[in-house]
Amino acid sequence: MTETLYLASSGPEVTQEIGKVLGRESRPGAIYLLTGELGAGKTCLTQGIAQGLEVPGYVRSPTFVMVTRSIGKLTLHHIDLYRVEDSFEALDLGLEELMYGDGVCVVEWAERAADIFPEESVSISIDYGGSETERSINLTAPAGVIANFRDALEEYIVA
Numbered sequence: 001m002t003e004t005l006y007l008a009s010s011g012p013e014v015t016q017e018i019g020k021v022l023g024r025e026s027r028p029g030a031i032y033l034l035t036g037e038l039g040a041g042k043t044c045l046t047q048g049i050a051q052g053l054e055v056p057g058y059v060r061s062p063t064f065v066m067v068t069r070s071i072g073k074l075t076l077h078h079i080d081l082y083r084v085e086d087s088f089e090a091l092d093l094g095l096e097e098l099m100y101g102d103g104v105c106v107v108e109w110a111e112r113a114a115d116i117f118p119e120e121s122v123s124i125s126i127d128y129g130g131s132e133t134e135r136s137i138n139l140t141a142p143a144g145v146i147a148n149f150r151d152a153l154e155e156y157i158v159a
Helices: 012-025 042-052 087-091 095-099 110-116 141-151
Strands: 002-009 029-037 067-071 077-080 104-108 122-127 135-142
Touching: 002 012, 002 141, 012 135, 012 141, 029 110, 042 077, 042 095, 042 104, 042 122, 077 095, 087 095, 087 110, 095 104, 095 110, 104 110, 135 141
Parallel strands: 029 104, 029 122, 077 104
Antiparallel strands: 002 135, 067 077, 122 135
16 A cells, blocks of 8 residues: 655755655665656755765766766665656666665656556655745655655655
């Protein structure tokens, strides 16, 4: 059974803070599947996850290289599927090996290959809110996975 946490962000700093919580609470093998329009905040959330994983330096979207690896308390595999046409092309990037490894995978534009990801992945949709900087961030995953994040994200939950 899946469950959804509905979160609110008032701006990029809060989106990064939410990401930081996710990074701190991540376990080896965690997979975050990010969806949202261009500019919605997928990379911003990923930067926060990297901070929570204690990855040094600045994390950029790997749009042209498609996969980057950064070392922190866990290895962060940042994957951008924007230029991928289908699941077969995504698998050609070596995603299967990364998904079943002991690092953390963050996949931007995950909807382009949705059928290849394991059931226990955390789907995160980021949508524009009422103002230019506000975002609705919804985490959907099996109930047991969501339970791991509920207390840590309590201040951001809206419903």
